[in-house]
Amino acid sequence: MGAQLRVFRRRIRSVQATKKITKAMELIASSRIVKAQQRLEASTPYLIQLTQAVSAAASHATDIANHPLVRAPEVRDRAAVLVITADRGLAGAYSANAIREAAGLTRLLNEQGLDVTPYVVGRKGVAWYRFRGITMGGQYTGFTDQPTYADARRIGDDLLQAFLTPESEGGIDEIHIVYTHFVNMAVQQVRVRRVLPLEIVDEVVETKAGESLPFPLYEFEPGADTVLDALLPRYIDHAVYTALLMSAASEHAARRRAMKSATDNAEDLIRSLTRQANAARQAEITQEISEIVGGADALASA
């Protein structure tokens, strides 16, 4: 076997091995998209109940507009941006898009005179900020492909604590989340959502068929204000949880797409390499025949 043919065969084998890996990653990602979506769905009853209870408590609480989590601070000079990226690469531009959006938001907030502290989820984002020497308020890694509520809770607690720290001690005045919204299998969009201060007024509970139920005359234990104090932080946690799950689904979708095109590309490569290998083999055979014929001719004429 000629040297050229051997080289082609080796390259084909190598591309085939890569293709098997990318194909496997593609399949894993597809199954995980569905799982992330199911978990998102499973968490909606909680959100509905929570929203209902918060609205009910808010309508009974003494002064909702002045609640520390709702009231907009008079001076805004510090903001936090929670960026959700991936732990692992090979997901196309997924992390890069989220980071770019966060950088844009940071610039916008800076122009409004705010200092921005990034809180970063995912190794890719952490690496990006660390490389640029930007101090992070918090970094969370190791769970982006399958986030749990406990992870969201941890982030929510940190954000809340930063928000409730008094202004003089470096407290934060508003918190934004940059996450990737899962529109459908083909489309994911990076979105920004402000979580604090809360905008409860907008979150009207939609009941079935648009009927609006007045809140029952609940008796609150221990009291409407205490209940509200306990429930509002859960709201933040849930917003973080939803953002994490959405981003996880988007991450898997992005990875699936990236791996699909890698697999397709590998197939194209294998096809063209096979053609070249065939041509090389044919050329080798042709050469051998002409050598034999030439040799026989030379012998005959000698």
Place this chain on the structure above:
Amino acid sequence: MGELKVALVSAERSIWEGSAKSVVAKTPDGEIGILPGHSPVLALLLDAPLRIETTDGTKVLVAVHGGFFSVDSDQVNVIAETAELAEEIDIDRAKAALERAKAAAADDDPAVQAAKRAETRLAVAVGTR
């Protein structure tokens, strides 16, 4: 006398749903028992076992951690950050978690919370077996 419709939901999934004769829960003000026809209540829950007696007489014990419940026209919604049914709890794991949490500094807030969670879990799991 009617019956209660109970829905138990955690942040991650729906845990239990069914009809019940009574629900007993622990709030910051003390234990509260809910029977059919109770007036509307919205109360916070402590880390404690929640007891549900279903209409066919079986008892369901649930470890709830942080949450609240609402009662309105015999519909009881229990909303907990995390909740586990008694049969789902791994006793050995809960015991190990309790040991670990107790071993951690006593004044450390997360560790104390973890210990409380583990205790609740154990109380629920042991109570049914």
